[in-house]
Structure formats: structure tokens, C-alpha cells
Amino acid sequence: MEKFTTLTSTAVPLDIENIDTDQIIPARFLKATDRKGFGDNVFRDWRFDKNGNVNADFVLNDPKFSGSILVAGNNFGCGSSREHAAWALAGYGFKVIVSSFFADIFKGNALNNGILPVQVSDEFLNILLKKIKNQPSTKLVVDLEKQTIAIQGTNYKEGFDIDPYKKTCMINGYDDIDYLVSKKDKIEAFEKQRID
Amino acid sequence: MGKTLFDKVWDAHVVDAIENGPQILYIDQHLIHEVTSPQAFNELEERDIPIFRPKQIVATADHNTPTVDQHLPVKDLLSRNQLKQLSKNCVKNNITLYQLGHKYNGIVHVMAPELGITQPGMTIVCGDSHTSTHGAFGTIAFGIGTSQVAQVFASQCLLLTKPKSLRVTVNGKLKNGVLPKDVILYIISKLGTNAGTGYFCEYAGDVFENMSMEGRMTVCNMSIEMGARGGMIAPDQTTFKYIEGRKFAPKGENLKKKMAYWKTLPSDADATFDKEYFFDASNIEPMVTYGTNPGMGIKVTGTIPEASDASFEKSLSYMNFKKGESLIDKPINFVFIGSCTNSRIEDFRIAANYIKGKQKADNVTAWLVPGSKQVEAQIVEEGLKDIFVKAGFELRQPGCSACLAMNDDKIPQGEYCVSTSNRNFEGRQGPGARTILASPLMAAATAVAGKIVDITKHLN
Numbered sequence: 001m002e003k004f005t006t007l008t009s010t011a012v013p014l015d016i017e018n019i020d021t022d023q024i025i026p027a028r029f030l031k032a033t034d035r036k037g038f039g040d041n042v043f044r045d046w047r048f049d050k051n052g053n054v055n056a057d058f059v060l061n062d063p064k065f066s067g068s069i070l071v072a073g074n075n076f077g078c079g080s081s082r083e084h085a086a087w088a089l090a091g092y093g094f095k096v097i098v099s100s101f102f103a104d105i106f107k108g109n110a111l112n113n114g115i116l117p118v119q120v121s122d123e124f125l126n127i128l129l130k131k132i133k134n135q136p137s138t139k140l141v142v143d144l145e146k147q148t149i150a151i152q153g154t155n156y157k158e159g160f161d162i163d164p165y166k167k168t169c170m171i172n173g174y175d176d177i178d179y180l181v182s183k184k185d186k187i188e189a190f191e192k193q194r195i196d
Numbered sequence: 197m198g199k200t201l202f203d204k205v206w207d208a209h210v211v212d213a214i215e216n217g218p219q220i221l222y223i224d225q226h227l228i229h230e231v232t233s234p235q236a237f238n239e240l241e242e243r244d245i246p247i248f249r250p251k252q253i254v255a256t257a258d259h260n261t262p263t264v265d266q267h268l269p270v271k272d273l274l275s276r277n278q279l280k281q282l283s284k285n286c287v288k289n290n291i292t293l294y295q296l297g298h299k300y301n302g303i304v305h306v307m308a309p310e311l312g313i314t315q316p317g318m319t320i321v322c323g324d325s326h327t328s329t330h331g332a333f334g335t336i337a338f339g340i341g342t343s344q345v346a347q348v349f350a351s352q353c354l355l356l357t358k359p360k361s362l363r364v365t366v367n368g369k370l371k372n373g374v375l376p377k378d379v380i381l382y383i384i385s386k387l388g389t390n391a392g393t394g395y396f397c398e399y400a401g402d403v404f405e406n407m408s409m410e411g412r413m414t415v416c417n418m419s420i421e422m423g424a425r426g427g428m429i430a431p432d433q434t435t436f437k438y439i440e441g442r443k444f445a446p447k448g449e450n451l452k453k454k455m456a457y458w459k460t461l462p463s464d465a466d467a468t469f470d471k472e473y474f475f476d477a478s479n480i481e482p483m484v485t486y487g488t489n490p491g492m493g494i495k496v497t498g499t500i501p502e503a504s505d506a507s508f509e510k511s512l513s514y515m516n517f518k519k520g521e522s523l524i525d526k527p528i529n530f531v532f533i534g535s536c537t538n539s540r541i542e543d544f545r546i547a548a549n550y551i552k553g554k555q556k557a558d559n560v561t562a563w564l565v566p567g568s569k570q571v572e573a574q575i576v577e578e579g580l581k582d583i584f585v586k587a588g589f590e591l592r593q594p595g596c597s598a599c600l601a602m603n604d605d606k607i608p609q610g611e612y613c614v615s616t617s618n619r620n621f622e623g624r625q626g627p628g629a630r631t632i633l634a635s636p637l638m639a640a641a642t643a644v645a646g647k648i649v650d651i652t653k654h655l656n
Contacts, residue, residue, distance in 0.1 A: 017507040018389055018489050022621040027600040031260060031274035033234035033281045045623045050609055073507065075390045078423065078489075079621060080600075081325040082232065083341035104393055104425050105325060105339055112343035163357060165217030175343065180351035181245060183212060183220060187353055190211040190222055 002114040003173040007095055007142045008152065010067030013132040014059055019072055020079030021106060025088040027080075038084050039091020064136040068095040071128050071140075075099075076117075077106025086113045096142050098149065100125040111166050112175060118142060118149050124158045131156075144170060198464025200361050201430050202396045205336045205461065209319045211353060218355040224318040226252055226348045227304050228291075230282040231259040231602070232323030236346035237285040247289045249352045254313060255286050255293040258303045259324075260602045263565050263592035266296050275603065302568020302594045305329040305536040309413065310570055312442025316431035316458040321348060326536045326618065327426075328419040332412035333439070334431035334461050336396070339420065359425055360470040362395035363463075366403040368477030373652045375546070376411035377538060377616065377635035379403060380418040381483035385493035387473065392424025395471065398463060399429050403477050409438040410542035417537045418618050421490035430462035482651045484523055485620045485633040487511040492620070496523065496638065497650050514622050515630050516610075523632070523648045527559065530613035531643040532625070534565030535599035538616035538636050541574045547640040548580040550654075556588035557646025563605065564589050565597040589643065601626045614642040 029041040046058045054061050070089065076099035077085065086109040089097065097110060098118045110117045120128070131138050131151055139152040144167065150157035162170075169175065180187075199207070211220040226249075233255070240247065247253070260275045270276040279296065286293035294300040300307060305326055308314045316334035321327060323345045330337035340354070347354055364383055397419050404412060412429045419427030436455055439445045446454045481495035488511040494500065500512070502519045512519065533539070533547055544564065556562050564584055566572040572594055575581050584591050598605040599617035606626030607613040613631055616639050617624075620631035634642070641651045 015506065016510065017505075020489070020619075020621045022600075022619070022624050026623055026627070027259075027602040030231050030602060031272075031278050033278055034238060035235050045627055050628055075393075075423075078389055079325065079420075079619060081323060081339035081341055083235075083323075083343060086341070101390060101393070103390070103423060105341060109341035109343065112341060163217065165214055165355070176347050176355045177239075177243070177245070177343075177350050180220065180347055180353055180355065183353070184248075184351065186212050187220070187222070187248075187351055191352075 001173045001175050004095070004114055004116055004144055004170045006144065007068065008139055009069050010065070010137060011069035011071050011098070011128070011132050011140050012059055012065045012067060013129045014070060014072040015129050017073035018075045018078055021077055021082050021085035022079055024077070024085040025082065030082060030084050035087045037091065038088035039093070042088040042092040065132070068093050069098060069140050069142070070094045070096070071098045071125070071132060073099065074101045074122070076102050078103040081105045083109045083113070086110050086115055090115055098125070098128060111170065114170065114173070116142065116144060116170060118160045120149060120158050120160060127156055197468065198466035200463040200467040200469065201334055201398055201428055201461055202336065202361055203467070205317050205319065205334070206358060208317070209336070214355070218357045220353050221319060221356050222353055223321050223348050224252065225254070225313060225320045226352070227308055227320065227322035227327070228253060228255045228345065229259055229304050229322070229324065230257050230278045232342050233285065233345055234278065234281045235342045236349055239346045240349050245350045247291070247349050250290045252352060253291045254308065255282060255291055256301055256304050256307050257282060257296050259596045259600065261296050261595040262603050263595050263597050263605055266593045299569050302570065303536045303539065303596055305413070305417065306539060306567030306571065309333070309409070310442065310568060312439055312445030315439060315445070315454070316435060317461055321354065325420045326417050328424070329413050329417040329536055331416040331419065331426050331428040332409060333435055334428055334458065336426060336428070338426040359396045360394055362392060362397045362424065362471045363469040364397060364399050364473045364475070365401040366399070366475045366477055367401040368403065370403060370477050370480060373482055373637060373655050374480050375635040375637055376407055376414040378483045379480055380415045381485065381490070381493045381633060382480045383475065384418065384422045384491050385483065386475070387422050389421060389489050389491040390423040392419060392422040395424050397424040397427045398469070399427060404429050405432065408542060409434060410540040413540065414537055418490065421618060431458045482635065482638055484638065484648065486515060486517050486523060488514055488620055488622050490618065490620060490633060493633070496648065498522070524650055526612065526648045528612050528614050528642050528647055529559050529561060530607050530611055531560055531562040531639050532565070532598045532613055532615040532617065533636050533639050534563065534567070534597050535617035536567065536596070537618045539565060539567030539571065541571050543616065543636040544571070544575050544580055545578070547636045548583045550637055550640040551587045551589065551644065552583050554587060554644045556643050559646045560643045562589040562643040563598060564591045566594045568594050598625050600624060601629070614639050614648065
């Protein structure tokens with residue numbers, strides 16, 4: 001997994017609530033057996049119309065907005081557990097997702113793929129969306145070590161929570177498999193004690 | 197202080213804990229399918245890590261399978277490849293697979309309970325968010341991402357922070373025509389799609405105590421639609437009776453021993469929950485959804501609420517519905533009875549009982565997709581197939597089908613589908629398709645009338 005410490009980037013404002021993983025990557029694109037290529041189809045049915053033409057109204061198609069931070073409405077990533085959603089967002093180039101609330105499974109999937117989910121207050125989310133929409137060159141500064149997100153060149157700044165273990169994993173690029181495999185003896189002892 | 201059902205099962209599976217961090221939770225049973233497992237197999241292979249406990253894994257092909265001509269090679273190249281990959285991975289790693297055509301093949305959350313794989317007090321995971329279904333047995337069961345599938349492959353464990361506890365109690369008697377699906381759609385419409393995020397939910401009260409296992413599975417299945425990772429119902433005589441005699445259920449002395457343990461699992465009277473909600477069964481009526489998330493539900497005789505936020509407007513515009521509108525008499529051209537929510541034998545009995553002697557409306561395409569080969573066989577055995585065929589319904593072969601439309605079972609652009617599945621997200625049943633979630637009874641009635649009806653006026 002890629003390491004994550006700090007990120008300064010412009011951001012894409014996606015002001016929609018309850019974005020489910022079917023929107024992030026529709027089921028018909030889940031037929032691949034590796035993790036690559038999902039970025040091409042991220043938000044497929046919002047980016048393209050039914051005839052495959054680019055939907056110019058959708059924010060990802062607006063040349064004004066770019067960057068590796070996605071700022072989205074409340075309850076981001078609800079629905080299906082498909083990790084393909086995290087692979088699609090990462091494949092498209094997003095490294096940080098900001099929302100006022102994340103669905104459980106998505107949050108875990110994001111962290112397991114080096115994408116940092118940054119949960120902010122509703123008020124701060126509204127400020128971010130407004131600032132970015134008004135001035136697309138607005139840069140956000142995400143500092144995982146200090147657990148803060150700020151609008152560069154302003155006093156707007158907020159702290160965010162992250163599980164300390166997950167934070168260590170993100171900063172060092174570790175994943176859970178390494179840790180679990182190192183605990184094999186304990187796991188085997190647990191199995192034995194249950195049978196006895 | 198007393199313990200909850202969830203506490204008892206969770207605590208019995210904690211192997212170790214990281215200081216100020218997550219716990220190592222042992223997983224008894226790992227269920228896998230073709231869509232969310234291949235990348236996990238690859239990952240282990242790349243890292244040269246063996247599958248730790250292959251005997252505790254059961255695989256089925258369900259998400260990406262056709263529901264017609266299952267005896268023929270799968271037409272779509274990518275789908276065929278994905279199914280082949282699953283077979284290859286299972287053979288290579290000594291994992292039991294019920295592949296397409298096998299007599300135990302079916303939707304993972306229908307197959308495991310009917311084979312007696314799902315048992316009270318277990319921990320069960322699967323790379324599918326509707327794994328919450330198995331909680332109906334007093335099981336901690338939840339959906340996981342593919343990275344976690346790889347973790348369970350490697351260690352039979354997961355690193356998790358213990359979720360908080362939530363209890364939803366529904367007491368009273370359900371009205372005629374109100375099914376378990378209506379109960380859960382009602383609960384989600386009241387609590388919203390993220391009330392359960394970060395929680396495991398226990399369903400309690402007479403309504404669930406009096407419910408069949410099939411009904412309990414429908415309820416627990418949709419826990420994830422209110423954000424809860426899992427839902428649970430205390431095991432009781434109904435649970436034990438369902439399990440006894442099933443293929444992989446414990447037998448004889450072993451069953452007695454297990455049952456004695458299962459009886460200790462229900463939440464203690466003095467157990468406390470982090471959050472509690474109470475509802476009265478008599479307030480619940482047959483439900484339909486009008487929007488693009490499962491929380492946007494109303495009683496079928498109700499009207500679409502007034503709200504003005506952008507997400508609500510977007511949702512109504514997608515569905516082509518108006519605020520204040522009633523859905524009664526809306527013409528419907530597609531009906532789908534199936535999915536891990538409502539594709540068990542009881543669901544088809546309910547539908548057949550309503551349909552018997554009636555005829556599907558001409559404008560309707562009605563798909564019935566059993567949850568498993570066993571359900572399919574039972575539909576034939578009980579004579580339900582004749583009723584469906586006579587009434588003009590199309591009985592297809594088992595699989596996830598139009599619930600997520602990964603295969604060819606797609607609802608056309610712009611069409612409404614009254615569906616017994618679990619998600620009405622934009623495009624869920626095909627690009628541009630408009631889903632209205634409802635019970636199997638509502639779905640059957642819609643197919644017969646060719647439009648949405650107040651089911652309570654059509655019951656004997």
C-alpha cells in the first residue's frame with residue numbers, strides 16, 4: 001500500500017448526499033478479476049449519458065475542477081460492499097475523500113487502499129463546497145500526522161478523527177494482512193482452546 | 197451488567213486486541229462468490245501466503261450468472277472468465293464450490309442458511325453487504341471488502357473495532373397484508389439510511405418472535421440499508437426447528453450440546469444498548485419506495501413527502517415523480533420477485549397464493565427468480581410453478597439477477613420496476629431503470645393489475 005502523510009491539492013466538489021457505491025462503479029463493470037482499470041468507469045452513469053456522450057453538467061467533466069481530493073455530500077459510499085468503488089476512485093486519481101459522514105464498509109475499503117476518508121462537520125463541509133465552487137483554484141491541505149484539513153491561505157481549518165492503528169498503517173504503508181499473519185500462533189492457540 | 201446477544205457472540209470470538217486499536221476477531225465461516233474474491237486470491241498468491249483454513253470457506257456463483265440456459269456455456273466472455281476464475285481458485289485451494297448448475301448452487305445468503313451452514317453464535321463474513329441476512333440466526337454476520345476477504349483467507353481473522361449496539365423493538369400484531377419486507381422498509385423509512393452506521397442492530401419484540409426464519413432473514417438482510425453492518429435476532433425454537441435436519445447442521449449429541457449453548461445467547465434482561473428505537477406494529481402498512489435510496493419509503497396509500505434539498509429533488513427527478521403525489525394506479529411494466537431479500541420458498545408461496553386463478557396484466561413482464569436450486573426444486577414440487585406459468589409469469593433460474601443487473605436481467609431505461617430486492621439506487625437494475633421496492637405480495641399484485649394497487653383492498 002502507498003504511504004500517505006500530507007497532501008495539498010485542488011478539489012472536486014460533488015455536492016450530492018447518499019452517494020452509493022453503485023453510482024461510484026455500476027455493477028456491470030465488476031466483471032474484471034484484477035484491480036486495474038476501474039478508474040475509467042468511476043461515476044460512469046453520471047459522467048456519460050445513455051448514449052455514451054459526455055455529460056457536460058457533471059462536475060467531473062467540468063474543466064474548472066480537478067485535483068486528487070473529492071469533496072462529497074453526507075453519507076458517502078453507502079450500499080454495496082464492493083471494494084471496486086475504492087479502486088475506481090483511486091484509479092481515477094483521488095487520494096482523499098472529504099464528507100460529513102462515511103458508510104462503514106466504504107471507509108474500511110478506502111483505508112485498505114491508501115485513500116484517506118476525512119470526516120468533517122456539516123458546517124465545514126458547506127464552507128469547503130462553497131469556497132471550491134466559487135474559486136476552483138482553492139487548495140486544501142490535508143495533514144494526516146496532525147489530523148487536520150485546512151483551506152490553504154485562510155484560517156479555515158478543522159481536525160478529523162482516525163483510528164490510531166489505521167493512521168500508523170497509512171503513514172507507513174502497512175496493511176492488515178502483514179499484522180494478522182504475524183499473529184498466527186495466537187490464532188492457532190485460540191482455535192485449540194475453543195475445541196478443548 | 198448484562199450482555200447483549202451481540203456482546204456474547206463477539207466476545208467469544210476475540211483472539212487478541214491491539215492496545216488503543218482494533219481487536220482480532222475470529223471468523224467461523226467465510227462465504228465467497230465470483231465477483232469479490234478473485235482479487236483476494238491474486239493478492240495472496242502474489243505475496244506467497246497460503247489460504248489458512250480452506251475448510252471454513254464455501255463458494256457459490258451467483259452475482260454474475262445467467263438465469264436462463266444455465267446448462268449452456270455462459271455467453272458473456274468477461275462473466276464466463278470470472279466464473280472460470282472462481283472454479284480454478286477453489287480447486288487449487290481445496291475450497292468447496294457450488295458452481296452454476298450444482299444442486300446446492302444459489303445466492304450466497306439463501307444457500308448457506310438452507311444447507312445449515314449458518315448457525316447461531318457464529319461469526320460469518322462474505323464480500324457482500326447483505327451478509328447481514330445470516331444475523332436472523334443470532335449470528336454476527338457482515339459484509340466485507342475484498343482486502344478483508346484476503347485477510348480472512350490469510351488468517352481466518354479480521355482486525356475490527358467493536359461496533360456500538362442498537363436495538364429496534366417492534367411490538368404488537370401486524371395487519372393483514374403486512375409482510376416482513378414492509379416491517380424493515382418501514383423501519384428504514386423512519387430511521388433513515390445512516391442511523392445504523394457504526395452499529396450492530398438487534399431486532400426484538402413480538403413481531404420478530406412471531407416471524408418465520410425466512411421473514412427474519414428478510415429483515416436482517418436490509419440492516420445495511422440503514423447503515424448497520426449487521427442485524428441480529430435472538431435464536432429461539434423457530435431457529436432451532438429450522439436448522440435441525442439440514443445438511444451441515446449439527447446432529448445427535450452434538451446438536452444437543454450446541455443447542456444448550458445457543459439458548460444462552462439471547463440478550464440478558466439487564467443488558468443495555470447504545471441506542472434504542474421502539475415501534476408499534478399496528479402503525480405499519482404495506483410499503484413502497486418512491487426515491488433512490490431505501491429510506492425513501494411510504495405506505496402504499498401515502499403520498500410523496502415535501503422536501504426541497506438538492507439530493508431529494510435529484511432523486512424525484514430521476515424517478516419522474518412529484519412531491520405530494522400518490523403512487524396508487526401508477527402503470528408498471530416490470531415486476532421482479534427475487535434477490536437475497538425475498539427469493540425464499542415462503543416468498544414464492546405468498547406470491548403464488550395471491551396469483552392463483554388470476555392473470556398477469558398484458559403490459560407487465562414478470563420475472564420470478566428463485567434464490568437457489570433448492571428453492572427452484574421446491575417451487576416445482578409444491579405445484580407453484582404451474583400457478584406462475586398459467587398466470588403468465590416467467591420462472592427463471594437461480595441467481596442475483598435483476599437485483600443488481602450484472603447479467604442480462606436488466607430493466608430498460610426509464611421503466612419502473614416493482615421489485616422485491618433491497619436497493620432502489622439510480623441504475624441499480626440497469627442504466628436509467630427506476631426501482632420501486634416492495635414486498636412479494638405487493639409485487640404479485642402489481643403484476644396482476646399492471647399498476648400499483650392498495651393491496652389491502654385486494655385481500656380476502
